[in-house]
Amino acid sequence: MATAQNASYLIGPAPDDPRLTRIVTGTDQSGAAVSLNVVEERPLTIYLNAREIVTAMTIGDHPTYLALGFLLNQGMLKRSDQVTGVDYDAEIETVVVRTRVQTDHEDKLARKTRTSGCAVGTVFGDMMAGLDGVTLPDTSVRTSDLYNLSHTINRTPSLYLAAGAIHGTVLCKADQPLIYMEDVGRHNAVDKVAGWMFSEQQDAGDKVLYTTGRLTSEMVIKTALMGIPTLVSRSGFTAWGVEIAQQVGLTLIGRMKGQRFVCLSGEHRLIRDADPAAQPPEPQKAGRKAAT
Structure with missing residues (x-):
């Protein structure tokens, strides 16, 4: 079994990066003074060629991956598009993604809607249409790998454990976590993963x-x-999330804690090679770091 200590992340969380958190002071329920380490939140403006697309609130790490992944996941950038440049200006907190051929992003901007996501959870009108023709590979997944991943990821030092108020998304292969992205919005975290996969030409299947x-x-x-x-x-489902997963044949597993999980779509991919009763129970969460 992999452990947090020997997990070899290509990109891992950075809970000790001083740019990502800061100390704030207040009082607790009894009026005593407290100091807490809290997550930073910064604006990042994303351009596609000469057009400003969105300003996202983010913790500020991996801005180029976030910009690429956001544009890809909104359908404004296609995986076949030739990207000629991705420029980040830290002073004005802006990323400009340039493509060889102009895109149709103006039309997509006209159909922007607000979603249930944290922070800037914007989705464009044709994301659902983009699922037409999507065929996911029937790659099997072993429950022993899922238990090992859960064990490793939940014990990895992270911003969540250090300060809370943040979401994590981890790209994995078998029982090995590859990259672990965190952000104030779960959609930002998954966009960073998408941007990394595009940049590194990673196979998704x-x-x-x-x-x-x-x-x-x-x-x-x-x-x-x-x-x-x-x-x-680790969390639960929405009914529409389950319905879409079933429509596209995606294996959807939630409430994965300790010995338990629930699969509401794509059961056919599961190879149940681990006895749930033999898995360790969910550990008590470690307390968040207090400022010193």
């Missing part, structure tokens, strides 16, 4: 996506559009 957030319609849509056949979460 043999991957599992693990998230700490709810399994909503947009999370399911983004996972399917990325070509990942299995989506796993």
Whole structure:
């Protein structure tokens, strides 16, 4: 079994990065003074060629991956598009993604709607249409790998454990977590994963996506559009998220804690090779770091 200590992340959480948190002071329920380490939140403006697309609130790490993944998952950038440049200006907190051929993003902007996502959860009118013709590979997933992933990920030092108020998304292969992205919005975290996969030309068919957030319609849509056949979460489901997963044949697993999980779509991919009773129970959460 992999452990948090020997898990070899290509990109892992950075709970000790001083740019991502800061200390704030207040009082507790008894009036005593307290100091807490809290997550930073910064605006990041994303351009596609000469057009401003959106300003997202983010913790500020991996801005180019976030910009690429956002544009890909909104259908404004296609995986076949030739990207000629991705430029980040830290001073004005802006990323400009340039393509060789102009895109049709103006039309997509006209159909922008608000979703249930945290932070800037915007989705464009044709994301559902983008699912037409999506075929996910029937890559099997072993329950022993899922238990090992859950064990490893939940014990990895992270911003969530250090400060809370944040979501994590982990790209995995078999029982190995590859990259672990965190952000104030779960959609930002998954967009960073999508941007990394695009930049590194990663195949999606043999991957599992693990998230700490709810399994909503947009999370399911983004996972399917990325070509990942299995989506796993510690959290619960929305009815529309389940319905879309069933429509596209995505394996959807939620409430994965300790010995338990629930699969509401794509049962056919599961290889049940682990005895749930033999798995360790969910550990008590470690207390969040107090500022010193």
